[in-house]
Amino acid sequence: MSRDRSAKPPTPTLEHVAKVAGVSRATVSRVINGIRNVDPQLRETVEAAVAATGYVPNHAARSLVTRRTGSIALIVSEAEERTWDDPFLGRIFTDPYFGRMVSGILGVLRPHAVNLVLMLVENDEARTQLVRYLRQGHVDGVILISTHNEDPLPQLLTESGMPAVLSRRPSQSIPISYVEAAQHTGAIMAADHLVARGCTRVATITGPLDRSASLDRLAGFREGMARHGYAYVPSVEGNFTQESGERAMEQLLAEHPKVDGIFAANDLMAQGALLVLHDHGLRVPEDVAVIGFDDNSSAQHCRPPLTTIRQPLEDMAGEMAKLLLTHIEDPEHQVTSVIFDTELLVRRSA
Amino acid sequence: MSRDRSAKPPTPTLEHVAKVAGVSRATVSRVINGIRNVDPQLRETVEAAVAATGYVPNHAARSLVTRRTGSIALIVSEAEERTWDDPFLGRIFTDPYFGRMVSGILGVLRPHAVNLVLMLVENDEARTQLVRYLRQGHVDGVILISTHNEDPLPQLLTESGMPAVLSRRPSQSIPISYVEAAQHTGAIMAADHLVARGCTRVATITGPLDRSASLDRLAGFREGMARHGYAYVPSVEGNFTQESGERAMEQLLAEHPKVDGIFAANDLMAQGALLVLHDHGLRVPEDVAVIGFDDNSSAQHCRPPLTTIRQPLEDMAGEMAKLLLTHIEDPEHQVTSVIFDTELLVRRSA
DNA sequence: TTGAAAGCGCTAACAC
DNA sequence: GTGTTAGCGCTTTCAA
Numbered sequence: 001m002s003r004d005r006s007a008k009p010p011t012p013t014l015e016h017v018a019k020v021a022g023v024s025r026a027t028v029s030r031v032i033n034g035i036r037n038v039d040p041q042l043r044e045t046v047e048a049a050v051a052a053t054g055y056v057p058n059h060a061a062r063s064l065v066t067r068r069t070g071s072i073a074l075i076v077s078e079a080e081e082r083t084w085d086d087p088f089l090g091r092i093f094t095d096p097y098f099g100r101m102v103s104g105i106l107g108v109l110r111p112h113a114v115n116l117v118l119m120l121v122e123n124d125e126a127r128t129q130l131v132r133y134l135r136q137g138h139v140d141g142v143i144l145i146s147t148h149n150e151d152p153l154p155q156l157l158t159e160s161g162m163p164a165v166l167s168r169r170p171s172q173s174i175p176i177s178y179v180e181a182a183q184h185t186g187a188i189m190a191a192d193h194l195v196a197r198g199c200t201r202v203a204t205i206t207g208p209l210d211r212s213a214s215l216d217r218l219a220g221f222r223e224g225m226a227r228h229g230y231a232y233v234p235s236v237e238g239n240f241t242q243e244s245g246e247r248a249m250e251q252l253l254a255e256h257p258k259v260d261g262i263f264a265a266n267d268l269m270a271q272g273a274l275l276v277l278h279d280h281g282l283r284v285p286e287d288v289a290v291i292g293f294d295d296n297s298s299a300q301h302c303r304p305p306l307t308t309i310r311q312p313l314e315d316m317a318g319e320m321a322k323l324l325l326t327h328i329e330d331p332e333h334q335v336t337s338v339i340f341d342t343e344l345l346v347r348r349s350a
Numbered sequence: 351m352s353r354d355r356s357a358k359p360p361t362p363t364l365e366h367v368a369k370v371a372g373v374s375r376a377t378v379s380r381v382i383n384g385i386r387n388v389d390p391q392l393r394e395t396v397e398a399a400v401a402a403t404g405y406v407p408n409h410a411a412r413s414l415v416t417r418r419t420g421s422i423a424l425i426v427s428e429a430e431e432r433t434w435d436d437p438f439l440g441r442i443f444t445d446p447y448f449g450r451m452v453s454g455i456l457g458v459l460r461p462h463a464v465n466l467v468l469m470l471v472e473n474d475e476a477r478t479q480l481v482r483y484l485r486q487g488h489v490d491g492v493i494l495i496s497t498h499n500e501d502p503l504p505q506l507l508t509e510s511g512m513p514a515v516l517s518r519r520p521s522q523s524i525p526i527s528y529v530e531a532a533q534h535t536g537a538i539m540a541a542d543h544l545v546a547r548g549c550t551r552v553a554t555i556t557g558p559l560d561r562s563a564s565l566d567r568l569a570g571f572r573e574g575m576a577r578h579g580y581a582y583v584p585s586v587e588g589n590f591t592q593e594s595g596e597r598a599m600e601q602l603l604a605e606h607p608k609v610d611g612i613f614a615a616n617d618l619m620a621q622g623a624l625l626v627l628h629d630h631g632l633r634v635p636e637d638v639a640v641i642g643f644d645d646n647s648s649a650q651h652c653r654p655p656l657t658t659i660r661q662p663l664e665d666m667a668g669e670m671a672k673l674l675l676t677h678i679e680d681p682e683h684q685v686t687s688v689i690f691d692t693e694l695l696v697r698r699s700a
Numbered sequence: 701t702t703g704a705a706a707g708c709g710c711t712a713a714c715a716c
Numbered sequence: 717g718t719g720t721t722a723g724c725g726c727t728t729t730c731a732a
Contacts, residue, residue, distance in 0.1 A: 013708095013709055013710085014709065014710065014711095015709080023718080023719085024718065024719045024720075025709090025710080025711090025719090025720095026711080026712085026718070026719060026720080026721095027717090027718060027719075029710070029711060029712090030711095030717095030718090033711085037717055037718085038717070038718085039717060039718085042717085042718085056482060056485040056486055057486060057709085057710075058414070058486065058487055058708085058709050058710070059413075059486040059487050059488050060410050060411075060413035060414040060419070060487060060708085060709080060710090061410075061414050061708070061709030061710040061711090061724090062709075062710055062711075063409075063410040063413075063710090063724095064408070064410040064411050064414055064708090064709080064710070064711095064724045064725065064726090065709090065710055065711045065712080065723080065724050066710085066711070066724090067724085069410070071467070071488075074468075092449060093443060093446065093448055093449020093450075093452060093453075094444070094446050094449055094647070094648070096443065096444050098443055099442060099443020099444055100443075102443060102468075102470075103443075106470060110476070110479075113479065115467060115469065115483065115488070116467070116468055116469075117421070117465060117466070117467045117468070118424075118452075118466055118467070118468040119465070119466075120452075120456060126460070129460075129463065132406060133465065135406040136406055136407060136408065136409040137408055137409050137410060138409050138421070138465070242648070242651060243651055246651070275653060278653075279653070297444070298444070298592070301592065301593055301596070303625060303628075303629070363724095363725055363726085364725065364726065364727095365725080373702080373703085374702070374703045374704075375703090375704095375725090375726080375727090376702070376703060376704080376705095376727080376728080377701090377702060377703075379726070379727060379728085380701095380702090380727095382726095383727085387701055387702085388701075388702085389701060389702085392701085392702085407725085407726075408724085408725050408726070410724080410725080410726090411708090411724070411725035411726040411727090412725075412726055412727075413708095413726090414707095414708050414709065414710090414724090414725080414726070414727095415707080415708050415725090415726055415727045415728080416708095416726085416727070417708085
């Protein structure tokens with residue numbers, strides 16, 4: 001008797017429900033899965049039995065036969081552990097970039113009752129573990145946020161045959177679906193805007209140059225400036241954090257004291273630049289105009305509000321999720337890429 | 351023949367490996383799971399067969415019999431959708447708080463090869479979906495980051511019998527393990543420090559007052575000030591974002607122009623206050639001393655660097671993960687709570 | 701130490 | 717429209 005205290009009532013199974021409803025397991029299964037061919041009468045009986053028993057289908061059992069898990073992985077992959085004072089996680093989670101992506105993904109996943117498994121890959125060991133995890137069939141597909149161009153993961157995923165969508169253009173010509181913003185065009189708009197404002201001594205703070213996004217923005221900006229007759233644009237490399245923006249701005253100021261226009265490859269670095277310019281008693285935009293990239297929420301709240309190139313990250317992430325769902329639904333679906341427009345948002349800083 | 355192109359080699363199963371190794375499924379299973387009683391000779395044969403076939407155990411099948419998934423959920427729960435210009439996700443992912451937690455959790459989970467499923471719950475529908483998800487057995491346990499005091503989730507989790515650890519003291523006396531920082535003590539240290547600096551007209555910017563963390567910090571600060579003879583401390587409520595800190599600081603300045611000390615209930619709001627004070631031409635700390643709470647990485651990089659009360663979030667999160675693992679291992683393990691010390695970090699702002 | 705066999709809970713043919 | 721049945725791939729007694 002006293003042993004009853006710890007004896008939990010066994011989780012009800014299809015079998016139990018079937019018994020209660022006086023039908024076969026198959027019928028209950030049909031009702032649960034909303035398959036048409038069921039007598040409305042019976043359906044009600046079954047539903048009552050489900051409610052009465054508090055039945056919930058067992059995920060593992062279902063997954064074993066359907067070969068579906070109802071989960072997808074969001075993988076954030078960094079090719080190498082970086083050595084700077086640059087903790088991977090701190091960077092990931094402090095940049096609004098990540099939150100905006102998750103937001104967009106969850107928005108499209110939730111109505112499909114698909115869950116998100118978050119995985120961080122920052123070294124070889126983690127990558128090995130990841131590949132194993134995927135092969136074990138924990139998830140139906142993968143959204144890969146991969147920064148470093150040399151990242152082997154896009155290739156590995158493609159080989160594994162797991163449905164996957166990449167957050168950028170693959171560096172080699174790997175047949176994998178991806179979503180991207182028009183980086184190049186955006187950067188050209190930045191150049192045009194600075195020149196139109198009358199800036200003549202312009203410099204840029206780039207992102208890490210092992211990433212195509214950084215490279216594209218730099219190339220676009222250089223091309224834009226070149227079109228206006230500025231063949232040379234000084235640049236300093238940052239790492240997309242605010243502090244790196246500060247360091248870069250200090251360096252730029254030391255090397256080019258008369259700089260009057262800055263294009264930073266993301267908003268966080270632009271905000272760092274803003275702080276340093278202020279430290280030096282320089283007015284923005286009067287003395288130096290500053291333009292960022294992303295359009296984070298914080299861009300509206302800095303001093304002064306930041307002119308920036310907006311990329312619609314939420315929409316892009318949502319599109320990644322949709323694409324992935326399509327690939328999961330139809331494994332033969334052809335590899336697809338979607339490019340989103342970027343947009344110049346003029347606020348006060350430039 | 352041509353059909354072979356799309357015919358993937360079937361994923362190897364235990365059966366295949368057994369056949370290749372010339373042993374029974376059971377033996378292979380033992381080798382895979384590292385069970386001792388296996389002839390070293392045979393073990394090697396089996397391992398070779400595993401390597402040859404590229405075998406990886408099927409998660410669903412294993413999970414079906416072991417009743418373990420090797421995953422835990424990190425649930426971020428907000429009781430109600432907020433109406434301010436306060437997008438849930440933006441807030442979550444922009445505050446370094448979240449990244450620090452994930453970092454701490456992953457640090458202890460990874461060696462155990464346990465995965466993290468991220469789930470966001472911001473309304474009733476999502477909560478219902480969540481409960482269902484948990485009952486389906488997708489995960490072995492739950493780390494719940496719950497802010498709002500009225501959140502029904504701690505109660506629901508407890509009732510469900512699912513192993514769980516909460517990120518704060520439960521508001522009702524719910525038997526659930528939790529981890530917390532010494533909020534009250536930390537806030538008292540803030541008061542002591544401001545008074546010791548010579549501040550005599552002190553105010554505070556609180557967090558949302560439906561959260562115990564906010565309440566504790568406010569109560570602690572008031573108690574600390576009272577001990578020094580300040581019975582009344584003006585306060586304005588923020589929502590833990592930088593912008594709310596700005597709004598609060600503006601309001602405080604309007605109502606109490608001579609304020610000379612501010613305790614903000616987190617670093618983000620403190621940074622907002624810093625900006626507004628600067629806008630008003632007030633020097634920090636000469637005219638107004640400012641002290642925050644958390645010790646985010648950004649606290650070191652603002653102007654001036656922020657004096658703050660540090661809570662060891664990474665360690666706290668790691669402890670939550672450890673506790674959860676313990677509960678999963680031993681379902682009879684008693685409910686436990688761990689309180690971490692907070693610490694005053696003096697930088698320039700106070 | 702190893703193998704045979706039962707069965708975890710479910711879906712999906714297939715027959716009725 | 718409904719029930720019967722055969723697995724999905726694995727772990728785990730139980731015998732040998």
